[in-house]
Structure formats: structure tokens, C-alpha cells
Amino acid sequence: MEDKMDIKNSKVAFGGIVLSILLFILTIIAVSNEGELAFDRAITDFIHTLIPSSLDPFFEGVSELGDKIGIGIVALLFVILLWWKKKDYAGIAAFVLCVGLGNEVNKVVKDLIARPRPVTAHIQEADTLSFPSGHAMVGLLLYLFIAHLLAKDLKSNAAKLVLAGVAMLLILLIGISRIVLGAHYPTDVIGGFLFGGIWLFIWVFLYETYHERLNRRGEKRV
Template sequence: MGNIHSKRLVAGIAAVLAYLYLSSSIPTEGPIPLDKPISDVVKKTIGGGWLDVFSLLGSTKGFAIVAVMVLIWLGFKRKDYLAIGVFVFALLSGYIVNSFLKDWHNRPRPASEHLVEVTTLSFPSGNAMIGFILYSLTAYYLMKTFQSGLSRFVIGLGAFLIIFFYGASRVALNVHYPSDVMAGFAIGVVWTVSWIYIYEALSRKFKNNKKISLPV
């Protein structure tokens, strides 16, 4: 467990530093130097049917479908009501934090034609942040269910690929700069790690309370 905690701590610190670097680098308008080469590669790589699939996985509709499925599974299959509470509050609070950060940085969307309708500001990407929280917490709860190393590896890899490619799809759709997506992922890491710690701390507290209340 100590090794896991160390990795989470390192990931959280690295994510904070990455966000601070990106937020201090963005201009009032337009891209930062790394945005254009990354955008060019993404737009050449992702297109057609794959773009439709990944954009759905990274859309509000896709998030809602996945979230409902996870809540049903947690409630009826695992009966883990603490996990449900953490899952819901992590997503809702993440949305509020993202909205605040967008207003704070006030970065406009890319000037090129948007392939889907967007109405909010650009930095950090809300879809990248909320999607990271959603898919990472889903993977975390799934990993707690499956004990084999191979199963956990497959779950982790699947979550990583979904997160990576739907993030890239936001760039391919011309609705975000790569730096928006990277910043969204960075805050998503911090928020996910924080809520995992909250879940585990509350789980230990409830288990200890049950042990104390047992008759001798």
C-alpha cells in the first residue's frame, strides 16, 4: 500500500506542477508554441469514424451514459453507497472547479471552425478534466473488484486509452488547444487522487466504527 500511496503523491505533485506551468504559459489569446505541432499530428491521426467514437466518449452525453451505468453497478451489484457518494461529489465538485478556472483564466476557444457546438471558455478543458475523473474513478472501482494482476492491467490500459483518445478528439474537433486538454488532465489527476484518498479514509473509518460497535 505504501508504494501505491507514493505513486499517487508523485502523480499529484507532478500534475500540479504541470498545471502551473501551462497556466503561466498561455497567452491572452492564441496558442502556446507546443500547441501547433501537437494539433497538426492529432488532426492527421484521428478522423472519420474513430473521431465520432472518441468524441462521443468525451462528450456530455457519453459521460452521462457511463456515469449512470457505473452508479447502477455500484448500487445494485457492489452495494457500495460510499463509492456512489464519492463518485457523484467528485464529478459535481470537479465541474464547479473547472467552471471557476475557466472564468479565472478567460482563454478563448481556438479561432478555427469548431466541428461541434461549444459555448464556454477554453482553459482548462472541462471535458478532459471531468472525463479523467469519470473514467479513472470507474477504473479504480473496477480494480477493487478484480484481484488478478492481468485484469487490473487491462482495466488500467483501457481507461488510459479512452482518456487519451477522447482528449485528442477535442483537439481534432478544433474546440481546444492541446494545452487546454493537458491542463484539464492535470487537474483531473489532482481531483481524482484527492477523492480516492477521501474514499479510502472514510472506508477505514466506517470499518473501524463497525468493529467497535460489535458486541463482545
């Protein structure tokens, strides 16, 4: 029964990644042809209508959780936790490489696409490129990888769902904050989420495969 579930889950995951790759490619094609899309304008106007400007300070704080300093602090604290509590060296390596290299790959893609920021972007951000959103991508890598590793210690499926829900809500808020603050187009955020999901899948797959091999070696020695 478990083998059938694993096969089914693997097929779903593979299908999700293929779909994400296709959507990411389509998004690249769309943003390469125009600066601001009608879709971007519609979503941005809707969000600004829905969210009052009085909440800008809240979203500025949320945005900091996906910024370099926020990402660095959270990542460092989690690495310390993995080392001190779990001695999960493979987890530390995969986590650091996933987030660190993901940030650098994001910069490379930004240079290749070369999409300018929205005209409403802050001065310190206006000189940098826009697609895909680094906050959206790296925030997704950080908080979903943390949720994945923490979920291993949870026995209750309900607790795992709550953990995943909290992580995804935080990631969604980070993405919305970039639109609210005028730092990114909605398609930048969507592209960041899609690319982040693809990149995360690769590293989680490598991590799980590596651990399975270690477990098999341990069983043979015993």
C-alpha cells in the first residue's frame, strides 16, 4: 500500500514540476515581449483596491522576511538548530546550497531577462532588475525547505498540514508585499514562485535520495 502511495505521490510531484517548468517558460516569453502586461496592471490595481495604504508598514515588515538580512538571520538560526538538535549535516548542506545557490541563480536569470522594475519601485531597487522576484523565489526556498525538514519530526498529519499552511501563507504574504510596495510586477512574483518551486524540488529530491542511501548502508552494516 505504501509503495503504491509513493509511486502516486512521485507521479504527482513529477507532473507538478513539468507544469511549473512550462508555466515558467510561458511567463518568460510574456514578460520578454512587454514591460508591463495588462495582467500585471489588473492584478496590481485589484491588490491596491483591496489593501489600504495604512497596511504598508505591515507589508514592509513582511517584505524584510524575504530580504537579504531577514533571509540570512532565519537561515543561520535554522542551520544552528539542525546542527545542535538533529546533527543533520546532509540537511545543513542541502539547505545552505539550495538557498545560497538559488539566490545566485536568480540573479543570473534576472540578467538574462533584463526586465526593468516598475516605475513605482523605491530608488534603491530601481537600479536592479525585476524578473523573477528574488524575495518570492528565495523566500519560498527558505521557508518551504524549513517546513519540509521540520515536518520529519511531526507524527500528526494535521500538524504537518498546519506547518505547511503557515509556511505557504508567509511566502504568499512576502509575494503580495512586493506588489503592494511597488517593487515588482505580479508576473515577477509568479515567476519567482514557479522558479523557486522547480529549484526546491531538485534539492529536496537530492537530499531525500542521499539520506535513503545512507540508511541503506547503515542497515547493511547492522
